[in-house]
Amino acid sequence: MTGTTPAAVAQTYFDALGRGDIPAVMAQFSEDVVWHQPGDNQFSGDHEGLGGVGALLGGMMEASQGSFALTVTGPAMANGDMVVVPIRFSGSRADASMDMSGVDLLTVREGKIVAVHLFSEDAASEDAFWGRS
Template sequence: MIEKTPASVAATYFDALSRGDVPTVMNQFDQEVLWHQPGTNRFSGDYRGVEAIGALISGMMEVSDGTFALAATGSYMVNGELVAVPVRFTGKRATGALDLAGVDLLTVRGGKIVAAHLFSEDASAEDAFWGQF
């Protein structure tokens, strides 16, 4: 069996995201994964577990009329079990558009993503796009 390194898990995750392969995306997460969504918008906060993250992503797709997308835009930077990845996330809705750079910081342990911290280049713009509760 090939060992799953933090970089290989991150690569599988972002490749599956780019193809819209939700089952493979979700399979990269540990069942008790902790997801830290930044900002002060309707989706901000901490989410625990695969089901919670699935509901978060579904909500983002609903609010963005199915247009929300995220793609890795640069090299994966690895420091032990941490993988920092520059990303670009986009979406459209009736009230505006989203096109921002960010960084996703994944913690990978035992071949699974156990934590994700997301960073946005413009938190105010992201909050405005997603809206409040």
């Protein structure tokens, strides 16, 4: 497997997330990446470009008081330029917490993530944690 296959890019991305290496995380995205955040909360909707995704991730860390964490819970599965990865994510702050399973679907083209679609086990609980805008 080369370093630019969709599965390899996904592995590099999730490894960097696990280390908290945000520059390495951001380096996996194309300049025109689109992140599709589910739900009905302050972060829901499409976030476009490196600036939009960086602001989203920074906002999530701020809203979770730096506690937001994500771990891979199973093998990545690739189908062409798409890679799906089972995950578990959590966060807490003084007045709320969340801890649930989900799936991240990454679309990778030419060695860069061009789209991110997220799926959560409990959308209502995730919305309650992130809060409304």
